[in-house]
Amino acid sequence: MDDYKLNLTTYTTPPSECCSLPELQQICEERLQLYKIMDEAKNLGYKPSTAVWNEYLESQIVQRKLSTSIILLRNENYSVGHNKARRHNHIAHWMLSLCYCRTKDLRVFFTRCELQWFEMLYKRMKDEELQQFFTDSELECVVVSQREKNLLKEQLLMCTKVKEIDFDTTIFYKINFSEIPTLLPSRKVFLCKGLAYFPQNYLIYHIHNKLWRLLSGRLFWLNKVLPTGIKEDRIEYFLNNLPLISPNYKRFSDKNIIVDLENIDQVAAAHYPLCMKTIHSLLRNEHHLKYDCKMQYGIFLKWIGLSYQDAMEFWKDEFTKKMSSEWFDRKYSYLFKHQYGKVGGMIDYEPSSCEEIQNSCPGPGQHHGCPFKHWDLDRLLQRCRSDGFSTYNIKNVRDLVISKKYEEACMMYFRATHNATVENVFKSPNQYFVESYEFEESLNDCLVDVFVECCDP
Numbered sequence: 357m358d359d360y361k362l363n364l365t366t367y368t369t370p371p372s373e374c375c376s377l378p379e380l381q382q383i384c385e386e387r388l389q390l391y392k393i394m395d396e397a398k399n400l401g402y403k404p405s406t407a408v409w410n411e412y413l414e415s416q417i418v419q420r421k422l423s424t425s426i427i428l429l430r431n432e433n434y435s436v437g438h439n440k441a442r443r444h445n446h447i448a449h450w451m452l453s454l455c456y457c458r459t460k461d462l463r464v465f466f467t468r469c470e471l472q473w474f475e476m477l478y479k480r481m482k483d484e485e486l487q488q489f490f491t492d493s494e495l496e497c498v499v500v501s502q503r504e505k506n507l508l509k510e511q512l513l514m515c516t517k518v519k520e521i522d523f524d525t526t527i528f529y530k531i532n533f534s535e536i537p538t539l540l541p542s543r544k545v546f547l548c549k550g551l552a553y554f555p556q557n558y559l560i561y562h563i564h565n566k567l568w569r570l571l572s573g574r575l576f577w578l579n580k581v582l583p584t585g586i587k588e589d590r591i592e593y594f595l596n597n598l599p600l601i602s603p604n605y606k607r608f609s610d611k612n613i614i615v616d617l618e619n620i621d622q623v624a625a626a627h628y629p630l631c632m633k634t635i636h637s638l639l640r641n642e643h644h645l646k647y648d649c650k651m652q653y654g655i656f657l658k659w660i661g662l663s664y665q666d667a668m669e670f671w672k673d674e675f676t677k678k679m680s681s682e683w684f685d686r687k688y689s690y691l692f693k694h695q696y697g698k699v700g701g702m703i704d705y706e707p708s709s710c711e712e713i714q715n716s717c718p719g720p721g722q723h724h725g726c727p728f729k730h731w732d733l734d735r736l737l738q739r740c741r742s743d744g745f746s747t748y749n750i751k752n753v754r755d756l757v758i759s760k761k762y763e764e765a766c767m768m769y770f771r772a773t774h775n776a777t778v779e780n781v782f783k784s785p786n787q788y789f790v791e792s793y794e795f796e797e798s799l800n801d802c803l804v805d806v807f808v809e810c811c812d813p
């Protein structure tokens with residue numbers, strides 16, 4: 357039997373031992389029951405990792421007699437069946453990843469459930485077990501030395517917004533800032549020379565982020581190798597006939613996004629592809645755009661959900677910083693009304709595809725087009741540098757641009773800015789936006805709130 361040292365694991369290696377089909381069936385069905393409970397909790401409106409969510413899960417796990425989960429949650433070493441429960445946990449994860457790797461929706465659902473389960477186990481770990489876990493899983497977190505901690509005391513206390521901790525006994529960690537993008541916007545970390553400093557109770561964010569990427573990447577890989585990977589008929593039959601719990605989360609649609617005049621700058625910074633980010637900044641700085649930019653950006657805005665009223669106000673606010681309101685109404689408003697199908701032929705324009713944008717020919721002083729195709733390479737790489745890309749990512753972007761693989765370079769830009777894996781190259785800026793929004797949504801849904809509760813002022 358494989359040696360399972362801890363309840364908590366990153367499931368790095370698949371199990372390598374024998375397991376009968378009936379046992380396999382029982383192991384997988386129990387894990388599916390766990391997913392079902394999580395899905396029910398979500399449908400009841402409980403936010404993952406809150407007290408009410410945990411309470412519901414724990415009571416249902418006991419009520420439905422999910423023996424593996426009960427033993428693992430108790431986390432009493434040497435209790436009867438402890439090693440067996442760890443073994444089941446490991447096998448269930450791997451077997452179900454073979455089932456849930458098939459589609460994107462299934463992959464997201466599986467990753468979300470597994471991370472929620474991971475968090476439940478994480479919270480029950482004893483200090484020495486956690487230390488063992490960090491050592492085994494190589495999470496690349498450096499403990500801030502006592503000397504450095506004292507030197508940075510003021511900044512650490514201020515920037516991490518931690519009010520109720522005992523500074524002297526709290527361990528602080530430092531890590532490359534790009535490893536914890538979810539903490540950056542809320543300024544919960546202290547940034548210095550590319551490193552993010554944070555207290556131990558934020559460590560879960562880092563682990564979560566890391567695991568998310570690890571599981572997503574693994575599922576994606578399994579999806580590619582699976583068609584040729586399973587040679588055994590009985591296993592194939594078994595996997596094809598497991599009654600999977602379907603993802604029951606909201607599908608993304610334009611209606612789920614709220615883009616308005618209040619949040620448009622944040623949305624642009626977080627979710628726009630480089631082509632649209634560039635135009636948006638230009639508009640904010642110069643309060644004017646040439647015709648092609650207005651077309652490229654205006655229709656993009658309509659399709660990401662900016663309402664007609666907000667769009668008119670948005671354009672007018674900017675343009676009238678340089679011209680009178682009457683001049684705007686007379687000379688420019690028609691175009692924006694036209695984009696929303698309110699005047700003229702009342703056409704519902706489709707947003708431009710990347711191919712169409714790349715086929716345009718911006719002349720000197722024009723800023724529409726695709727940065728990966730139309731920008732000077734030095735300017736593009738400089739932009740990547742200022743966006744904090746690693747040397748490795750900069751090289752990748754450079755190589756892809758030189759090979760004229762512009763959409764792939766854009767995909768690399770997405771990966772580097774989101775620390776995420778994307779599967780298909782983008783066909784349009786709107787698709788990029790949707791992927792980005794969806795990624796953040798799924799990440800947010802999974803993030804633990806418990807630490808925010810105790811650390812927020």
Ligand code: SF4
Nearest residue numbers: 629631710726766785
């Ligand atoms: S590849 Fe498409 S989405 Fe990306 S920057 Fe170019 S046009 Fe925009």
